[in-house]
Amino acid sequence: MVNLKGKNCTCRKWNLTGIPCKHAIASIYTEYKDPSMYVDIYYHKEIQMKCYGDVMYGIKMEKYWTKTERPTSVPPKIVKQPGRPKKLKIMEIGEIPPVSEKVQANAQVIHMQCLQARRSQLQELFQTCQ
Numbered sequence: 497m498v499n500l501k502g503k504n505c506t507c508r509k510w511n512l513t514g515i516p517c518k519h520a521i522a523s524i525y526t527e528y529k530d531p532s533m534y535v536d537i538y539y540h541k542e543i544q545m546k547c548y549g550d551v552m553y554g555i556k557m558e559k560y561w562t563k564t565e566r567p568t569s570v571p572p573k574i575v576k577q578p579g580r581p582k583k584l585k586i587m588e589i590g591e592i593p594p595v596s597e598k599v600q601a602n603a604q605v606i607h608m609q610c611l612q613a614r615r616s617q618l619q620e621l622f623q624t625c626q
């Protein structure tokens with residue numbers, strides 16, 4: 497049960513997060529209103545600026561950074577996981593699978609063989625007609 501004026505729902509998601517749940521959004525749309533108007537005031541830009549405006553500073557360019565004597569951080573070593581590595585990636589719907597050069601070369605060879613066979617068949621046909 498959604499209470500738009502009280503900004504709460506019996507599923508309690510709206511109460512906990514301050515963002516309207518799917519039930520609340522459905523009832524907001526039935527009244528032809530904008531669900532973003534029902535988001536808690538703590539998510540509004542002005543409030544966020546007031547909260548973090550004095551604390552958050554921008555970072556200067558790298559040339560202004562202070563140099564340290566400490567060693568630079570190194571990425572972790574890559575450990576080979578057990579099991580056979582995947583040979584094929586999971587394709588998305590509608591994605592065209594890539595064709596390797598080897599397959600393309602074989603296709604051309606086969607195609608040329610077909611053409612030659614067809615040509616010889618036609619030549620034989622011509623010879624028998626004459």
Ligand SMILES: [Zn+2]
Binds near residue numbers: 508510
């Ligand atoms: Zn709800």
